[in-house]
Amino acid sequence: MTAATQTRVLPVAEPRTKVPQSPAKRRDWLTALLFLAPFLVVYLVLLVYPLFLGIWISFRDWDLMGGDYGWIGTLNYQDLWSDPVFWRAAGNTLKFAAMTVPSMTLVALLLALAVQGPGRIRAVCRSIFFLSSVFSVTVVTLVWAMVLSPDRGLIAPVVQFFGGTPFNFLGSPTWAMPAIVVTTLWWGVGLPMALFLASLGSIPKELYEAAELDHASRWSVFWRITLPSIRHTVVLVVVLQIVAQLQIFGQPFLMTQGGPANSTRTLVQYIYETSFRDWLVGYGAAMAMVLFVLMMIFSMLQLWLGRQGDDQ
Amino acid sequence: MTAARTGWALWGDRLLLAITIIVAALWLLPVIWVVTMSLKPNAELMRSTWGFIPYPFTIENYTNLIQLATVPRWLVNSLIVAIGMTLLVLTVSSLAGYAFARLQFPFKRTIFALMIAGLMIPEQAVFLPLHQMFADWGIHNTHAALVMPRVAVPIGVFLMMQFFRAVPRELEEAAELDHASRFTIFFRIMLPLSVPALTTLGLFTFIHAWNDFLWPLVSATDADMYTVTVGLASIQGNFAMSEGLGSVMASAVFASLPIVLLFLIFQRFIVAGVAMSAGK
Amino acid sequence: MAEVALRGVSKSYGNVDVIHDVSLDVGQGEFVVFVGPSGCGKSTLMRMIAGLEEVTRGDVLIGGERVNDTAARDRGVAMVFQNYALYPHMSVRDNMAFGLRNIGTPRPEIDSRIAKAAEILQLDRYLDRKPRAMSGGQRQRVAIGRAIVREPKVFLFDEPLSNLDANLRVQMRTEIARLHHRLDATMIYVTHDQTEAMTMADRIVVLRAGVIEQVGAPLDLYERPANMFVAGFLGAPKINFIKGRVAASQGNEILVELAGGTRLSALVRPGTANPGDAVTLGLRPEMLQIALDGPLPGRVEVVEQLGAVQLVYATLADGTTMVAELRDRRPPAVGADVRFALGPGIRHVFDARELSITLPEGDHQ
């Protein structure tokens, strides 16, 4: 090897020329298209197109068998405005969400705190609390309708034992909704609990050890360390729950059929009934759009809150 | 909080655990009760539904169920729909997820943003138009009709994309130098590596499919095409509170068995999945 | 003819230039090491040769052919990555066979190549293991094995030893050197470790901020660094730089006055230094000795006893820290005032632009 010693050559500034598209790169596009095609097709045909079709239908007089009686402008939406059942259903839906979301979040957090950590017993408890969320809504409502039944249920005998009179929760306009909330809690707490568990598990151990050395009480450890560390998860859970609970349908539909006295009829049930019982698909579609916008607002809220979290 | 505790703190821990155990037991009680009832004769249940020990004991409710053939038929429908949906979602999501994670193509950002926007479209916004479309195509009351609307789920694409992004780039570069084509890289390297992610996504899809209610309710109107979830709803109203209580409970247990088994076997993947989706 | 050639190669990410106009020839069978601080563009340069990174400007030639638009897989190069990049779900055997299967090599041929590579790298016993069940050194060997079986025209190594512990690093260093002799293949090796560069290279390419500072045989660069960067980068402990001013010059010889009044003579290229010019002296630690009548006074700060040698760190009159490598079992005590003398060796002189003006040949006394 010759010991050629070359010294530093300073770069000459010259305008950068754009490299022409190589054949290799074009082949890559084609590959990407093949990978994307299945998703794009189903996505466009089964989600995007129906969305726009739904908007279109909501401006038409359209019945269940596809009968299209023409463009009626915003008439469906105007009807909604003056439909007391719609307002009742929307009110019920919001009320249901307002009752379920805070209690669900709180219960999920409490359970997560109780079952986090090592040991077989806690692991089994974790499984039990999650297990109920794999059942279908039909099974859950069947179980809870039985549990709450005034003559054959699980609660009635306990009430009787203490000298009370069994009470028909699902038959009471006041208590039907809370009963459905309890059912929903039992059914749905698994996922938010698991989210909290994941979040609790990722808090660095050193934080707790440092607090211990500082003689912090359990209470102050929770307020000063645990809660601040999982606040993003709290926001996530709340928003996910709002969006999920606004869609409530199965529980009241199967447990109370919306009764008694419309006290548990929700938006989705009303959309379902309007479209499939009364055949007014155009009207149902208009309602669906209102629900969609409502949920969209909360989804946006999540994105926005998520971004807030990233900033700091 | 692993440090050793002493005195009051220790007793506090024990008390907390005891309360947790009691709550968990109460949580499980309705399930045990339902299983108990499904193992009692209907005549006994007419007298009293109380009790958590199946005595007098019978498996008649289950044998009737199987002979009746409607519930097994619904179960088969559910299995076909859930398995089909799972396979399709995994295929579509992993392919597209890989493209978003690692391939370069025009309008990538735009297409990605469109997909993310799709995350916000709820089932309720599209189920009426879908119902009309499927009616036009004449495919209601088929398994395909039950599967198709759920294949277009951006969340699956998103999860797979997240997973593929976490695979070291060098692995693919090494494969590229090893003469692997894009397809070889995907099928021989990336897919085998993503088995845990695929399992998680598959489990969630399966559970979701199994418990789907609104869409099968409006699409499958023929009792032969019911899934168990819809089928159970149809018998629940008819004779739930009457003489056939034991049979109804047996159907509920029967319908839940596959999903509960799946849950018990694959628990850790579900937990991993929650952690994964919470990570982003 | 050069096996690998770079002709005015540049690379930009957006409007950030990371490689500037690099030209280089690597001969058939040569072992060339790219060395430079972290982030200077070594990996980028290597990845452009491999075809994993597009070239913004200039040409890459392999075996005389321009390969800018040739896909990585068709360039006939094999690469060993810093993190090994082994396929985790495949056994060692399958890891090595993967590339061969992809080009349809017949089964017996694959088997014999794997057997040969396994023998060279002492992997015979591990062929059916998964990478996760192996130690770092073994994984590294598998990564090298995967490259060997392909029988590439050019081997590329990107910091292959930086994830290994010190002992293993030394061992693998000699193994790779042995492999090079045995295979007689062209190898390009990236490292930020000057020891690896000095011990393994036929030729070293020193990079800084995307620019080649100097190319040459290890000893060449050590003895004739083109500038202060190269002088400072090669050699451990690091060369001592002492600022001074030219007090007098006569022909090739100059007299450099340091802070504190010490004057040292040095040889420079004619006409490169005039009296009054600011210069920097470069003195390698091994040419410094302690002597009662030495010209350079200093105070001992730290003494590192390494057994064979002792490193004495001292502060000079102007506050510069200087290190001397002594072979005296009884070094001075910390805090002692000592005087350093200059033994035989090159006294490097750098001008105000940090370029070397040292006289290249002739005797330096």
Ligand SMILES: Nc1ncnc2c1ncn2[C@@H]1O[C@H](COP(=O)(O)OP(=O)(O)O)[C@@H](O)[C@H]1O
């Ligand atoms: N994909 C990229 N986009 C932007 N800058 C990059 C990219 N890859 C590398 N760089 C920059 O290029 C420079 C050289 O990187 P690299 O070649 O990896 O350095 P080295 O291997 O010498 O440590 C670094 O400053 C790095 O930040």
Ligand SMILES: [Mg+2]
């Ligand atoms: Mg590097």
